[in-house]
Amino acid sequence: MDDRLLLDRIRGIIGEKETEDDCSVFDLGNRFLVMSTDMLHETTDFPEGMTDYEIGWMAAAVTLSDIASMAASPADLLMAVGLDRPDRLIGITEGADACCRSVGARLAGGDIDRHAELTIVSTAIGFVNHEKIIRRSGAKPGDLVCVTGLPGRAQAGLEGDPRFWNNLITPIPRVREGIAFSEGGATAMMDISDGIALSLIDLGLASGVGFSLDPSLFPLIPDIPATRAEDLFLFGGGDFELLATVPVECFPVAGVDTSVIGVVTQNRDIISGGAPLPRCGYAHRWN
Amino acid sequence: MDDRLLLDRIRGIIGEKETEDDCSVFDLGNRFLVMSTDMLHETTDFPEGMTDYEIGWMAAAVTLSDIASMAASPADLLMAVGLDRPDRLIGITEGADACCRSVGARLAGGDIDRHAELTIVSTAIGFVNHEKIIRRSGAKPGDLVCVTGLPGRAQAGLEGDPRFWNNLITPIPRVREGIAFSEGGATAMMDISDGIALSLIDLGLASGVGFSLDPSLFPLIPDIPATRAEDLFLFGGGDFELLATVPVECFPVAGVDTSVIGVVTQNRDIISGGAPLPRCGYAHRWN
Incomplete structure (x- = not known):
């Protein structure tokens, strides 16, 4: 469980x-x-x-x-x-x-x-x-899926990459960015503390939508193999960046440095690069 | 410490x-x-x-x-x-x-x-x-020292008195009584979770006052030796009753069943029955 x-x-x-x-x-x-x-x-x-x-x-x-x-x-x-x-x-x-x-x-x-x-x-x-409140439940098909920062750094830091130790141990709460997303018309939002993949599952369930991600758009950690960087991006925990959905006409959002990584879909599947996204990330387990 | x-x-x-x-x-x-x-x-x-x-x-x-x-x-x-x-x-x-x-x-x-x-x-x-807020800092010399309920029961329950097991494990938050004290003009208040003696120390420090208690007024647990009942009353922890100070002209307080146990004094000592009250009660200790 x-x-x-x-x-x-x-x-x-x-x-x-x-x-x-x-x-x-x-x-x-x-x-x-x-x-x-x-x-x-x-x-x-x-x-x-x-x-x-x-x-x-x-x-x-x-x-x-x-x-x-x-x-x-x-x-x-x-x-x-x-x-x-x-x-x-x-x-x-x-x-x-x-x-x-x-x-x-x-x-x-x-x-x-x-x-x-x-x-x-x-x-x-x-x-x-x-x-101005943004919940998990407002995402609409066609909205852009946006994320702040460079997710995966905390996990990389945990696994020994000294460049990202500080990302792991002293995360910055994205208060300014959260307010900017709201001012800019974002429809749904949450933080990605358990990783992007698990966060998308929660966001999708709350909003009754799915997501189609384009890996070529992912902001990845530099100077490590691309497949590893993509895994860290999608499944790494411990980053306290924000994941938000934003209507196309509201993008770019003033005052927040964000990357588009995909779109919200009516179909409830979560697809990345054409394949279903594995349900992996940070979760407590009871054995 | x-x-x-x-x-x-x-x-x-x-x-x-x-x-x-x-x-x-x-x-x-x-x-x-x-x-x-x-x-x-x-x-x-x-x-x-x-x-x-x-x-x-x-x-x-x-x-x-x-x-x-x-x-x-x-x-x-x-x-x-x-x-x-x-x-x-x-x-x-x-x-x-x-x-x-x-x-x-x-x-x-x-x-x-x-x-x-x-x-x-x-x-x-x-x-x-x-x-309507009541803090620890409002007690005035001459105010009556009041307490709800029958303090000492939780400690007695902890020590094996089956009559008071429920007082220990399912305490009742005195929400209604707190509001009644405020409506009735109480000047300072706190709960007695660490025991009455320690609570009086905190209340006295915050208000810059002392207390003179009259043991003959204490509401004591029945059917146990009086000295034991008095110790439980003053030093037992785990009761979530309210300790409040009330100006004489405001007593009795409508809507709250309370006992007067002494008066607030200008002198900052805490005296019970003519002798200084020991600094005893529930406190975490670091050894």
């Missing part, structure tokens, strides 16, 4: 709509409040060699990325830290605080616990005007 | 005001949004014998209690769950969902992770009008 199957069972309890997007959505009347939470812990989420500062940065960044993916502006972040050693808290807090400040958010508090294994849960809120 | 010392070091990074109350406070313009997060895990927080449903309930309740202690109405709760076994998620979710519904809140989503030790972080938001 992977966590996507578990999620299906949770939907039966708390509702379908509550679990579809990167954030929960609460209507404040004049705007939406969005909220997201992420649990990270040492053995599975923090590569060896990270400093405590970098760990704190990453823990904040993954959650702020969820806020960004709804085109919201992050406001406050709370961090619950289960510490194996108390002295780690200062570096972790400084890193999280710096990440929050880098996107105009505030580290507003949290909880301290002790734990056999360092465990951090960041929870953030953000705000977005009613007409 | 205990977590109160660690907290002092965090204040240097994120600010004094951000860590003083049970919740962070964000000004929405027309009202305050309050937010709180709590990490619980199996070996230190969930007594043996609890069902997964009860674990989920407790994890939600401790966080909703923080919202209640600011006199806010809870809205959404997110739950990040690190599972040792995936099949536990259903019961945990059902328990958390039931606890949320019991106070008019919504379990709105979360995160699933795997973890060697079951770990749950609940984060909740709530709303309160500007003039």
Whole structure:
């Protein structure tokens, strides 16, 4: 069982709509409040060699990325830290605080616990005007499939490419880009933390569409074999870039550096270069 | 080092005001949004014998209690769950969902992770009008010190008194009581999750006051020796009752069943029955 199957069972309890997007959505009347939470812990989420500062940065960044993916502006972040050693808290807090400040958010508090294994849960809120929110469910056939940055770098960094170590350990939440996509008319959006392939599956399910990707358009990591670069691009996890669908007439989107990698299709298949895209990427597994 | 010392070091990074109350406070313009997060895990927080449903309930309740202690109405709760076994998620979710519904809140989503030790972080938001929020810092000399319920029951339950097992494992967030205290003019408030003695220390520091308690007024657990009952009352952890200070002219407070246990003093000492109150209660320790 992977966590996507578990999620299906949770939907039966708390509702379908509550679990579809990167954030929960609460209507404040004049705007939406969005909220997201992420649990990270040492053995599975923090590569060896990270400093405590970098760990704190990453823990904040993954959650702020969820806020960004709804085109919201992050406001406050709370961090619950289960510490194996108390002295780690200062570096972790400084890193999280710096990440929050880098996107105009505030580290507003949290909880301290002790734990056999360092465990951090960041929870953030953000705000977005009613007409500006972007969900996973708005993609329309004919829209362009766009992605920011150079996906695959985090996975390459994890596998030892020193050029991309920083992409792995101190990801940048794409807050500015998320808002630019919204201003520019994007129809659906999410971040690609589990890899582009899995993200497309989620986006396709939520929107009731499929995708046709053109590998010749993929922005690939330079100076490695092309087939390897393409695998990293499609299946690598740990990048916190944004995947968005944009109507043709809205492209290019002002203020965001993005690559078109394909189009949205009425047919629900996900095709890359004429062949079905394998369902691979980052997923927790229960054996 | 205990977590109160660690907290002092965090204040240097994120600010004094951000860590003083049970919740962070964000000004929405027309009202305050309050937010709180709590990490619980199996070996230190969930007594043996609890069902997964009860674990989920407790994890939600401790966080909703923080919202209640600011006199806010809870809205959404997110739950990040690190599972040792995936099949536990259903019961945990059902328990958390039931606890949320019991106070008019919504379990709105979360995160699933795997973890060697079951770990749950609940984060909740709530709303309160500007003039209705109650912080730890408003207590005034002469105010009455009030507490809801019968504190000490959770600790008694933990120590084997079967009458109070349910008080320990399925605490009730005092949302209705928090709002009633606010409507009735309370000046400061917090929950007593770490015990009354430690809570009074925090309340006294935040308000710049002391307290004089009269043990003859304490509402004590019946049918156990009085000295033992008094210890449980003052130093037992795990009760999620509310401690509030109320001006004499506002007492009794409509809609809340509360006991007066002493008065707020200008002198910053904390005295019970004429003797200084020991600094004892629940605190994580780092050795």
